[in-house]
Amino acid sequence: MTNLEKKAELSDFLNDRYLLFTIEGSYYGLPLAMALEILTVQSITKLPRVADYVKGIINLRGKVIPVLDVRKKLGIPERPYDDANCIIVIEIRDVHVGLIVDMVSEVATVPADRVIPPPKTIGENSNFISSVSQLDNKIVLNLDCERFFANDFEIAVS
Numbered sequence: 740m741t742n743l744e745k746k747a748e749l750s751d752f753l754n755d756r757y758l759l760f761t762i763e764g765s766y767y768g769l770p771l772a773m774a775l776e777i778l779t780v781q782s783i784t785k786l787p788r789v790a791d792y793v794k795g796i797i798n799l800r801g802k803v804i805p806v807l808d809v810r811k812k813l814g815i816p817e818r819p820y821d822d823a824n825c826i827i828v829i830e831i832r833d834v835h836v837g838l839i840v841d842m843v844s845e846v847a848t849v850p851a852d853r854v855i856p857p858p859k860t861i862g863e864n865s866n867f868i869s870s871v872s873q874l875d876n877k878i879v880l881n882l883d884c885e886r887f888f889a890n891d892f893e894i895a896v897s
Contacts, residue, residue: 757849757872759879760827760840763815766879767840768847768872769829773884777843778826797826797837804828806837812887813867831884847874854881 757768783795783806792811796803806826811817823842828835849872857868857880869883 755849755851757847757879757881758827759844759847759874759877760809760825761842761844762810762813762840766844766877767809768849768879768881769827769884770881771846773829773831775828775830775835778828778837779822780820780824780826780839794839799828799835799837802835804835804837806839807888808839810839810841829884831888836888847872847879849874849879 756771758771758774759766759768761767778797778799781797783797785795786793789795792808794806794808796805798804808817820839824839825843826837826839827843828837830836853873854870855873857871867883867887868880869886870881872879872881
């Protein structure tokens, strides 16, 4: 098997898998292929004059990574961090970003027939939601990470 074939096979494997996390008891998902690692919440260096959901930066093995609180970005009131909180490090178009979430739940395979477009009635956050998945007894809002962070990192949204 060539390297190109291996990459295609890995891409197919990851394509229908999502990393699920919770915010205020609601489930959210992001494509597993975007997730680089999951960290415990650690010391974050605060930055002056940034949006309130930008918590600051961390040093991850010599790389400086901005950290955002997904709760605050979604307009949900902040709460003190505890042992369940995690930082999910993701990559969006070669930019590494840390996302503070309430709790990482699981990695789930989401069959295509369980994914539907988001309802148009879910409000201003709907442009951040790429789709809705129905898994077991859970409704999962799948984030469109590029749109969610486009203004923060000047990521071109196509």
